[in-house]
Amino acid sequence: MGHRTVFDVPTPFLLRYSQITKDISMNARYIRIDIPDQQMEHWLHNKYCHEKLYLDICNGSVPFHERPKGKELLEDNSITYVSVRAIDRLGRNLLDILTTLQHFDNRGIILKVDDLGLESLVVGKPNPTFKLIVNVLANIAQMERRNLQERQREGIELAKAKGVYKGRKKGSKESKEEILAKYTHVIKRLREGHTLRNASKLCNVSLGTVQKVKALIK
Incomplete structure (x- = not known):
């Protein structure tokens, strides 16, 4: 054959x-x-x-x-x-x-x-069920993002009031206090026990930023 x-x-x-x-x-x-x-x-x-x-x-x-x-x-x-x-x-x-x-x-x-x-x-x-759930979830996600941004602004204003946050010049490095004031929402997520990747996703920042913040609060 x-x-x-x-x-x-x-x-x-x-x-x-x-x-x-x-x-x-x-x-x-x-x-x-x-x-x-x-x-x-x-x-x-x-x-x-x-x-x-x-x-x-x-x-x-x-x-x-x-x-x-x-x-x-x-x-x-x-x-x-x-x-x-x-x-x-x-x-x-x-x-x-x-x-x-x-x-x-x-x-x-x-x-x-x-x-x-x-x-x-x-x-x-x-699919009406899909459309309803999608709209609810999208609204919640947007509200959460706004809350995170507001907490970040509040952190910066508090740091400014204490005299530890004055902004930074182009090309300069942020101080420890400036970083912590800027990423209060990241600190909150880490202290809640979230993993680095989860904190990165929830706060809409890079994984590298979360790692940097974690190193500073140890």
Whole structure:
């Protein structure tokens, strides 16, 4: 018996394989991380090898449409299904998140939020439960961010009143007191027992900043 070539594979199988490949190419996953981490990036690419991965490395304060991979995802007309771990991955605030969601809705793209276990569309129609939860979570996220910024401002004003915060000249380094006054919200999260990565996410600062603050309060 001779060896079979690719041309000997039954046509139905080839058609089915082609359809599977097409379906995979239409499914995307968006992930954002704060700082470059080659080991993490490699792990993510392996874990989501059956999805088209859009991985941004940037601060969460950057608008979704200005993130390199976020912009690329918005412009990819082949995508019909997008997965994210949490809704806050899709923008820096409520307006940004809702703008991104509206873009997906306009194009009929289904959005799956893993930690909610919900999809934005069901049989081609908006999922009312998803829409309600998304709006509530987005509002809470925006309120939390405002609270963090207000606590930061209060910390700076308090430091100024004590004469320990006077701003800094361009190119100069911040003193210990200035850093602690500036990142009171980070200190609060660390003292609540949050991990470095959780504190970084909740306070919308880099992991390096959290590590620096932790070293100063030891």
